[in-house]
Amino acid sequence: MAxxxxxxxxxxxxxxxxxxxxxxxxxxxxxxxLIFPTIFILVTLVFFLMRITxxxxxxxxxxxxxxxxxDALVHQAGYDRNLFIQYIEYLGHIxxxxxxxxxxxxxxxxxxxxxxxxxxxxxxxxxxxxALLVGxxxxxxxxxxxxxxxxxxxxxxxxxxYATPVFFAGLLLKLTFSVGLGWFPVAGRASTTTELAMGxxxxxxxxxxxxxxxSGNLAAFGDIVHHAVLPAVALGLLTAGVFxxxxxxxxxxxxxxxYVEAGRSRGVSEYRLVTKHAYKPALIPIITVMGLQIALxxxxxxxxxxxxxxxxxxxxxxxxxxxxDFVAVQGIVMLLAVIVAITNFAVDIAAALIDPRVRY
Amino acid sequence: xxxxxxxxxxxxxxxxxxxxALTACTGPSGGGGGGSTAxxxxxxxxxxxxxxxxxxxDPAGSYDNGSFMVMxxxxxxxxxxxxxxxxxxxxxAESSSFTKPTEFTVKLKSDLKWANGxxxxxxxxxxxxxxxxxxxxxxxxxxxxxxxxxxxTPDASTVVFTLKxxxxxxxxxxxxxxxxxxxxxxxxxxxxLLSDEEIVxxxxxxxxxxxxxxxxxxxxxxxxxxxxxxxxxKPANAGATIKYxxxxxxxKLEVKGGQIDVANRSLSATDIDDLKKxxxxxxxxxxxxxxxxxxxNFDTMPYGAKAPEADPKKALAVRQAAANLIDRQAISxxxxxxxxxxxxxxxxxxxxGANESFKQAYGDxxxxxxxxxxxxxxxxxxxxxPVTIKLQxxxxxxxxxxxxxxxxxxxxxxxxxxxxVDLQSTEWVTYNSASKKDSYPVFQLGWFPDFSDADNYxxxxxxxxxxxxxxxxxxxxxxxxxxxxxxxxxxxREKTIQEVQNLLAKDISTLPLLQGAQVAVSGTKxxxxxxxxxxxxxxxxxxxxx
Numbered sequence: 001m002a003x004x005x006x007x008x009x010x011x012x013x014x015x016x017x018x019x020x021x022x023x024x025x026x027x028x029x030x031x032x033x034l035i036f037p038t039i040f041i042l043v044t045l046v047f048f049l050m051r052i053t054x055x056x057x058x059x060x061x062x063x064x065x066x067x068x069x070x071d072a073l074v075h076q077a078g079y080d081r082n083l084f085i086q087y088i089e090y091l092g093h094i095x096x097x098x099x100x101x102x103x104x105x106x107x108x109x110x111x112x113x114x115x116x117x118x119x120x121x122x123x124x125x126x127x128x129x130x131a132l133l134v135g136x137x138x139x140x141x142x143x144x145x146x147x148x149x150x151x152x153x154x155x156x157x158x159x160x161x162y163a164t165p166v167f168f169a170g171l172l173l174k175l176t177f178s179v180g181l182g183w184f185p186v187a188g189r190a191s192t193t194t195e196l197a198m199g200x201x202x203x204x205x206x207x208x209x210x211x212x213x214x215s216g217n218l219a220a221f222g223d224i225v226h227h228a229v230l231p232a233v234a235l236g237l238l239t240a241g242v243f244x245x246x247x248x249x250x251x252x253x254x255x256x257x258x259y260v261e262a263g264r265s266r267g268v269s270e271y272r273l274v275t276k277h278a279y280k281p282a283l284i285p286i287i288t289v290m291g292l293q294i295a296l297x298x299x300x301x302x303x304x305x306x307x308x309x310x311x312x313x314x315x316x317x318x319x320x321x322x323x324x325d326f327v328a329v330q331g332i333v334m335l336l337a338v339i340v341a342i343t344n345f346a347v348d349i350a351a352a353l354i355d356p357r358v359r360y
Numbered sequence: 361x362x363x364x365x366x367x368x369x370x371x372x373x374x375x376x377x378x379x380x381a382l383t384a385c386t387g388p389s390g391g392g393g394g395g396s397t398a399x400x401x402x403x404x405x406x407x408x409x410x411x412x413x414x415x416x417x418d419p420a421g422s423y424d425n426g427s428f429m430v431m432x433x434x435x436x437x438x439x440x441x442x443x444x445x446x447x448x449x450x451x452x453a454e455s456s457s458f459t460k461p462t463e464f465t466v467k468l469k470s471d472l473k474w475a476n477g478x479x480x481x482x483x484x485x486x487x488x489x490x491x492x493x494x495x496x497x498x499x500x501x502x503x504x505x506x507x508x509x510x511x512x513t514p515d516a517s518t519v520v521f522t523l524k525x526x527x528x529x530x531x532x533x534x535x536x537x538x539x540x541x542x543x544x545x546x547x548x549x550x551x552x553l554l555s556d557e558e559i560v561x562x563x564x565x566x567x568x569x570x571x572x573x574x575x576x577x578x579x580x581x582x583x584x585x586x587x588x589x590x591x592x593x594k595p596a597n598a599g600a601t602i603k604y605x606x607x608x609x610x611x612k613l614e615v616k617g618g619q620i621d622v623a624n625r626s627l628s629a630t631d632i633d634d635l636k637k638x639x640x641x642x643x644x645x646x647x648x649x650x651x652x653x654x655x656x657n658f659d660t661m662p663y664g665a666k667a668p669e670a671d672p673k674k675a676l677a678v679r680q681a682a683a684n685l686i687d688r689q690a691i692s693x694x695x696x697x698x699x700x701x702x703x704x705x706x707x708x709x710x711x712x713g714a715n716e717s718f719k720q721a722y723g724d725x726x727x728x729x730x731x732x733x734x735x736x737x738x739x740x741x742x743x744x745x746p747v748t749i750k751l752q753x754x755x756x757x758x759x760x761x762x763x764x765x766x767x768x769x770x771x772x773x774x775x776x777x778x779x780x781v782d783l784q785s786t787e788w789v790t791y792n793s794a795s796k797k798d799s800y801p802v803f804q805l806g807w808f809p810d811f812s813d814a815d816n817y818x819x820x821x822x823x824x825x826x827x828x829x830x831x832x833x834x835x836x837x838x839x840x841x842x843x844x845x846x847x848x849x850x851x852x853r854e855k856t857i858q859e860v861q862n863l864l865a866k867d868i869s870t871l872p873l874l875q876g877a878q879v880a881v882s883g884t885k886x887x888x889x890x891x892x893x894x895x896x897x898x899x900x901x902x903x904x905x906x
Contacts, residue, residue: 105415187610192601195579309610311578
């Protein structure tokens with residue numbers, strides 16, 4: 001982590017050589033096409049890794065049923081057939097959006113993914129907002145106060161942020177601000193009243209604060225934000241620490257450039273140099289690193305959701321893992337992998353749009 | 361109820377008695393809270409929290425506490441029990457009785473309707489039981505209906521069950537069990553399960569409540585249904601929400617903070633102990649049917665039939681020595697903080713015929729261990745050195761405290777110098793099947809009853825080898841179990857059940873250790889929780905008000 005943060009700026013996505021053709025359109029096309037083999041490899045890996053331990057029904061039943069009944073269920077589900085044929089069928093099914101049904105509670109996997117994916121998306125958006133709101137201003141401030149006490153304090157704060165396990169941070173925040181001070185709710189995405197209201201909204205996106213805003217229910221919006229603060233901070237601080245160090249390093253690097261030196265010699269204040277001239281170039285690597293952080297964020301969401309009863313994909317993943325429901329687990333892992341692949345694609349495009357050097 | 365262990369004992373005894381003798385006199389017919397208090401508070405909505413999960417709302421597709429708890433609020437049964445007891449009384453039925461030894465006839469109440477307006481008649485009843493058997497879902501309770509041969513519906517209000525075995529005294533209890541909620545034949549398919557969402561959408565309910573909003577295993581909202589005609593009557597509240605937790609600590613904090621009114625199933629022993637000292641909540645305890653016990657595999661245990669140096673007398677001495685040494689009270693106090701109580705027989709206290717056969721036969725006679733008696737049985741059998749026991753327990757199915765429980769058992773056995781215990785644990789995924797395949801000579805199991813009758817602790821365990829497959833067989837025990845099953849006279853049945861327990865205590869096929877209590881925690885202003893913590897083990901939200 002330290003190597004990544006202290007690396008010289010602006011290291012971004014690997015540039016495509018001119019011999020590859022260049023041009024934004026071609027760059028986007030190649031990056032887009034790369035998504036498919038990535039997802040294909042992930043799907044294959046997940047499928048076969050899940051089957052190392054045997055068929056999903058035997059794993060989920062855990063010996064509760066007589067062997068004959070398990071055999072009948074395995075046969076009925078087709079898990080006793082050739083594994084390669086099952087794999088080809090599985091590919092066919094997911095190509096048409098059919099992920100099957102969960103073994104433990106029989107619900108369609110695709111519905112489960114849509115419902116709980118929205119909750120995880122909401123938590124991730126909240127966490128990214130915390131990371132940006134905390135990491136960028138504090139990083140710029142630390143650069144402005146370079147080698148002074150505030151800088152040292154902020155650097156220590158950054159290290160604490162990304163070195164503290166997310167479940168520990170969550171627990172600490174909960175104990176302090178929920179149990180101790182009583183400022184925030186202990187668990188959940190909203191109070192019961194709001195949860196019921198959200199369930200009754202005609203066309204909810206599943207992202208509660210968005211649904212509340214769309215329906216103009218400001219009381220519900222306030223309640224949702226109130227519930228979202230601690231989980232978002234617990235998860236967002238992990239990335240905020242990375243952003244803080246990255247912004248600080250890049251701003252300091254930019255402040256040493258000739259054009260900034262020229263500004264300085266003309267009597268432009270240090271504050272103005274940081275806020276007007278150095279911050280833009282310093283933000284470019286943030287976008288690239290954000291792509292890398294998405295995977296970390298989703299990993300952290302599993303722990304944060306469990307700590308705060310935030311019923312999203314991470315929470316469900318823990319439930320289904322306990323139940324040995326590998327059909328559900330396979331679906332969730334697949335979706336998370338697809339999100340990471342697509343996010344990285346989006347980040348690559350954003351980086352290319354902001355910094356033309358990326359695509360040449 | 362109070363918060364002490366002493367009170368827990370009293371609760372179990374009292375509720376047990378009330379369950380089987382005085383049901384008609386206990387609990388308000390209106391569902392619990394009752395009287396003016398109930399009507400005053402009937403406008404409020406109760407918030408209930410649990411860590412249990414719903415597998416399915418379709419009675420054919422689930423056989424677990426989480427699903428059954430919701431079913432008890434939204435479906436009716438032919439027979440059910442009033443809050444305060446477990447005796448089956450007419451629910452949808454107007455009357456019910458054995459009309460022949462193999463014929464159980466039920467007359468339905470008139471003008472029954474489902475919440476969706478469909479007619480509820482004998483067709484629905486026959487359909488409900490037939491589809492249970494036809495679907496026979498692996499997660500379902502169809503096995504409980506094995507004694508039903510056929511069902512006839514001579515008219516719209518009469519149902520006649522023809523049974524395979526005559527005079528089955530457990531049959532009325534089976535009609536109150538998870539296999540017996542009645543479902544709407546115009547909504548549910550006959551040969552497959554119906555999803556929760558479709559059940560909710562079809563409003564296919566006849567219970568104290570209908571489901572107003574359903575977010576599976578997250579939040580369920582129930583609304584009192586005014587046209588309910590069952591035995592539980594009008595609920596003492598306007599509705600209820602059921603909030604699902606994964607982390608019991610979150611549930612504990614929310615009941616302390618007043619975000620939920622009642623927390624039930626399951627808080628840890630430590631949490632309950634902590635909450636007992638908290639003035640902002642009340643801890644309620646009631647009788648529990650849960651049992652924790654050690655199984656001896658008669659083939660593979662030390663000196664077992666297929667073990668090296670096989671010797672039935674020595675094998676019996678090993679079991680008797682263990683029975684003399686185990687200190688149940690210490691486990692109850694130190695590991696479970698009084699949330700499980702010592703259990704001295706195979707039938708838990710509170711059930712018809714339950715006695716304390718192990719207490720009389722082993723230890724010092726008052727429940728404490730006896731090293732001298734343990735040494736004597738071992739030396740009388742000619743066992744000189746310490747016996748090595750491979751003792752298996754499961755760390756993930758019976759709660760987090762199993763590790764502490766079995767560490768204590770090991771310590772108690774080894775302290776005597778008579779045993780060396782090789783303590784091992786295996787995850788449930790393999791544990792359950794391995795235990796039935798002779799893999800473990802001595803091992804832990806637990807039991808939660810299918811229905812509230814003493815027989816549920818006897819037939820599944822000790823007839824034709826039992827589900828444990830531990831190779832125990834005693835024809836006298838089997839004859840007596842078969843006899844009590846068809847004995848209509850209560851006193852005679854009770855005597856027979858006691859005889860069975862005494863024989864089992866001599867043989868020690870299993871060594872009963874602990875009996876669990878039902879524990880619920882509520883806000884101090886919440887009323888009616890005690891009314892539902894009875895020997896039926898059904899939590900009825902309709903009794904609760906605030």
